[in-house]
Amino acid sequence: MLRTETIPLEVVGHGAHRAVPLPTGPRRTASGYADPVAWLVADTVAEALRDAGRVVVGSGRDIGVLAVSEYATRPTMGLVAAGAGRGRVSPMRFAAANPGSIAGLACIEHRLRGPSLMLSMPPGAARPVATALLCGWLSSGACRYAVLSEHERHPAGTHSVHSWVFRDRSR
Numbered sequence: 001m002l003r004t005e006t007i008p009l010e011v012v013g014h015g016a017h018r019a020v021p022l023p024t025g026p027r028r029t030a031s032g033y034a035d036p037v038a039w040l041v042a043d044t045v046a047e048a049l050r051d052a053g054r055v056v057v058g059s060g061r062d063i064g065v066l067a068v069s070e071y072a073t074r075p076t077m078g079l080v081a082a083g084a085g086r087g088r089v090s091p092m093r094f095a096a097a098n099p100g101s102i103a104g105l106a107c108i109e110h111r112l113r114g115p116s117l118m119l120s121m122p123p124g125a126a127r128p129v130a131t132a133l134l135c136g137w138l139s140s141g142a143c144r145y146a147v148l149s150e151h152e153r154h155p156a157g158t159h160s161v162h163s164w165v166f167r168d169r170s171r
Contacts, residue, residue, distance in 0.1 A: 013165035021159070037102055041102050041106055044161040044162070065115075066116070066148050067103035067117070068149065068150045071153040100117075102118050117133065149162070
């Protein structure tokens, strides 16, 4: 979690999935081939947006998304590699293997149209960069709210995601 005492960011919503297995099987949506980590992040973003409630209602075009994960889309990358070994790669799986889909799926599923970015690094190491990006997006008016999602894979094979909705407290 970002320490917000010394920066102009205010948390207005939070969602979390702690130590859970990755979702399995496709979902019945246009994004059914999305990576399981991307689904976990999208679900956690939904919780954070619900927690923010009326503060962000109807603000989709004004919400940016920043995702951080060192593990990223490895499950789908593995499927693409296996398919390539057999001489066939699904174009939909190929797109889902892009690490950027971790932020992108949350944008698609929740109709978020602000800036978006995926940082492929450990969340702890990414916090200074994430802080600078969020402050820049919010202070410049690129978006009114920003969601930060941090994903971690644990040694036991489970996954955790925390998502926070921020706004610029100085505006």
